[in-house]
Amino acid sequence: MARVIGLVAYHVFKESVRDKVLYNLVLFAILLISASYLIGQLTAGQDVKIIKDLGLAASAIFGLFIAVFTGVGLVWKEVDRRSVYNLLVKPVRRHEFIAGKFLGLAGTLLVNISVMAMALYAVLALMAWRQPSLVAAAVDVPVLDPGLLKAFGLIYVQLLIVTSVALLFSTFSSPMLSAAFTFGLYIVGHFNRDLAHFDNVVASRAAAWLSKALYYILPNLAPFDVKTAVVHGEAVSAGYVALTAGYGVLYMAAMIGLAMLIFARRDFK
Secondary structure: OOHHHHHHHHHHHHHHHOOHHHHHHHHHHHHHHHHHHHHHHOOOOOOHHHHHHHHHHHHHHHHHHHHHHHHHHHHHHHHHHHHHHHHHHHOOOOOHHHHHHHHHHHHHHHHHHHHHHHHHHHHHHHHHHHHHHHHHHHHOOOOOOOOOHHHHHHHHHHHHHHHHHHHHOOOOOOHHHHHHHHHHHHHHHHOOHHHHHHHOOOOOOOHHHHHHHHHOOOOOOOOHOHHHHHOOOOOOHHHHHHHHHHHHHHHHHHHHHHHHHHHHHOOOO
């Protein structure tokens, strides 16, 4: 089973890295990170913080576009081209097909996030080299802060959750609707915490129960956003990163399991 999943993942990864859209998004993110260096020059004393903030934000945004627009077509393209019929007559089970698709895109996202992280560190290293005074002034937060890797790590896990949601929708919906649903859940996921206290502002018990149910069902993406804390040198413990990442793994596992169930019951006749 592992060999079949690995083969599917490899082909997805190979196809994804050949996609010009991905290269364009990564290039645009790198250019934006580089442009942040110029923007930072306009604000005296805040150069490093602006560059880190814009670099992390650019990586998260463009990673989101890669996850959504590639994820929603993972299954739909195979069905639209009718190549899924050739795949399923081979010794490839449907759950292996879904797992391989997810792992292939996960590998693609890892490469892209790594490239963006290296680009941000390169810009910061250039600043430190050209302006040694910044290194001396950065007492609380080093210019080349290793803590940025924690932010990048949680961005990556968050993007995997988005990918799993996009993959789920792609098993039964069109790319346009799947993208709309995924973007909608991404936005709601960053305000999900408010649903936990919705019963304090409504009198209806039914509405309160519904908000509680949605709070546990919908993804809670706010904890993955540690950009502000990292940029300002606030401590982000390894325990917090591990706990948040663990929640992400459990949620994406649930989404992938549901996608496997739907795809297994789908009739392609």
